[in-house]
Amino acid sequence: MASKLLSCVFGPVTIPQRYIMIGMIQLAMVNAYHLRVVLNIAITEIIGPRNHTGAVDACPNYVYEALEIKGGTYEWPVWIESFILYSFYIGNSISHIPGGWLADKFGAKHVMGTCILVSSILNLLYPLAISKGGYTAAIVLRTFVGLFQGPLHPTITTFIQCWVPIKERALLVSIAFGGSTLGAVTGNVFSGMIIKRTRSWPMAFYICGIFGMVWYSFYIFMVYSKPSTHPFITEEELQMLDEQVENRKSFKVPWVKILRSSPVWALVAGQFVHSYIFFTVMTDLPKYLKEILKVNVENNGIATALPFLALWISQILFAYFADYIVNKNIISVLRARKLFTAFSAVVPASVLVLVVYIGCNRTLVITLYTMALFLVGPFFSGMKVNLNDVTIHYGGTIAAIVSCIASTTGVWGPLIVGFLTPNSSLGEWQKVFLIMLGVAILLSIFYCVFASAERQKWDYLDDEIDEN
Template sequence: MPFNPLKCVYGSFVLHQRYVLIIMMQLALLNAYHLRVVLNIAITEMVDRNVSSKVDACPEYVYEKLEKVEGGTFPWDNEAEAGVLYAFFGSYFLSHIPGGWMADKFGGRHVMGVCMIVSSIVTLLMPLGIRYGGSWGAIILRLILGFAQGPLLPTISTFIQCWIPKHQRGFLGGIAFGGSNMGAVTGSVFTGMMISAAKSWVVPFYVWGFLSLIFCAFYYLFVFSHPFTHPFITDEEKEYLAQEIKKPERFKVPWWQLCKSLPVWALLAGQFAHNLIFFTLLTDLPKYLKEILKMNVETNAFTTALPFFALWVGNIVFAYVTDFITNRDWLELATARKLYTTFSCVVPSSILIITVYVGCNRLLAQILVTVSFFLVGPFFSGMKVNVNDITIHYGGTIMAIVNGIASFAGLIAPYMVGILTTDESIEGWRICMWLLFGSSTALAIVYIIFAKADRQEWDYVNE
């Protein structure tokens, strides 16, 4: 019998491998988001540009920039800064479909493993790339990072369809996908703390890069593509999963049927609505806090992280409630998916409108943004696991299509913010939030009309 590092026994308790898998999926996204958001915080100290606005929205505050930051500063203009920040999304969508297809066909273990290793190495090289290549060096490395991280979410959908019984997908799937939220929290907070303590924007890139490589070593020890290939799984759990989960067959992806499927288009609408909100705040909240409320790097990082912590908590709370309700037949699965997805898009975006009308009240703005993101929590047990309701074969491929196309929101929303806030006035931010509310509401309506929660006919192609 092989050595089992997870034979975690306390009395009669044994840690099941599907729970280990979910923990590792959350840690994978946690580390991936460390590598993704570190630049969003560090760039506030890297760019040597006058932060005083043409229209001083909050003159009672003064921005306090760190002096003599190790790593140097760079005279990048708005266009160069935007190019560095948004280059990630320029390549992010390209690897979704190839990555999701490979995960479905060959298994998710090596797809995710290679993606995490490449992401870690790119992050470690980022300070050198910026020092010797300037903004173009940063853009090239961010393009590579985006391409490397594209397959991660589709691969998690593949793992869920191979490992998680249907009655546990709302809760466990929500926890797995929630790693991105906690990664945004810890990545923002500790990046700001490291920059402030070390007086260096370089340090966080090395810290997160090395920690991610350490995670990769544990990942390859504990994560396997299927229950029947896992060397440490108990016979009882293997038999249970074999009964609960139909083993995927090997056949070609019905691309044309997927393109014609209205439930797939509904998933795309729901994902796009969510991404407009999520990526606007992930990328541009530090910009709002710096330019409008004049928060320094440490305060900015904490305030940026707090909403994502609330989102992580909301994700777990609503995920548990979803499975609790649907497993008791109190609410039909399709109704629950639609209710959660719509609520998580419309209500938070309406609260963000209120946020930009409270003026320069820092505390109230922090509270409103935090509450808004807590209420985004139902999304992950709504649309995100809805992918695995309609298929048992193509979870990774469909998630790749949906998340890949919807990732364009990561370019559209921040670009909209950049165009409308060139004078750094709060009026421009108000227009942005109204557009965000209108777009997310319209897309949520599309999801309500066309979303399904039962296996679709194109999934029975060989039966």
């Protein structure tokens, strides 16, 4: 049997195009998070050491290993550092809804491709922007990177609606969104290693930008918005998807009904808690490791990556488990969604509270962070899949609304950390994690009360109602 590369036919082996699409989406998120987290590590070297007025050294037995770094070191105050980091989420929150609408209306392919391509170009320009425009340029460019990455999560939901049968949904959704976790792992590790080995923080931005552009050069030929538009899909797979994936039609978004829907606000609550934990750890863990435990830039990148590696493994394991217990009718779909979502919020937040009680034991602190994010894994088989339970037509739009609101945690989460930790003491960090635990408990209760696993009435179009 002949091999056809673009059709993914290799003799007797044929790789389904939906798996190729999921793989490319995962790589899209890997690159997106490279472009996002590189600054979290690089900023520990971009900004020089500070003297905290009235501060008490939380761990005096450690000494920070400063490096002579190419690219310049800047004496920016702590509020500027926080503003640079959370400016990403200002831009990010603006573009969720228009990006999700565009993906639902016109197809997801070019929305996602444009997001990664432009983000990569902006990353390549970032060191030059800082050298010429200082922190003002850093904030503006970071905002635009966030703006172009905002549509990514809603766009994935649109791809899932068009390509993934319900029996494979938990696993393939976890793999697709797992790219964000995997990207946090590789982005943190490689950023720290590149900066340490080259003694240049700009080099980390250049390499991440180039990787994103290489991904785009493959993506544009390998991924298509719908199975029916894919020129290389086999007839067997196309027929199977036509039978098992409900066809989406042209539509007018029922905005009022969606915004008045309790299950939609349950989705918001579930995503909000996850984003609060995820973004706070991703953005502020390097800060904690540097200022409290005096971890150098390379080890900081590795230590920051370990929890996200655990999360990536966890979400795949729990996805298999979720598909198994639901398909075997051991537990209902709704109970699985509620159990996995609540567990992935309250239990990790409880573990993070313990971090400050460990004190200055680096190994135990990193172990607890790793354990906490491992226990976040069930979220992707809970709320993240739940969105596709309630709609087949408006997944990108609703995901955009949910992600738009939840992404604000990337703004006020670091603000809370900056406001509560002016002196970088363990007592100050304790308040940060206790607030997180309180939010996790309250919003998990809200999710469990109002979540639904049924397709909502507003999702049915007029012709579907007539047929029924």
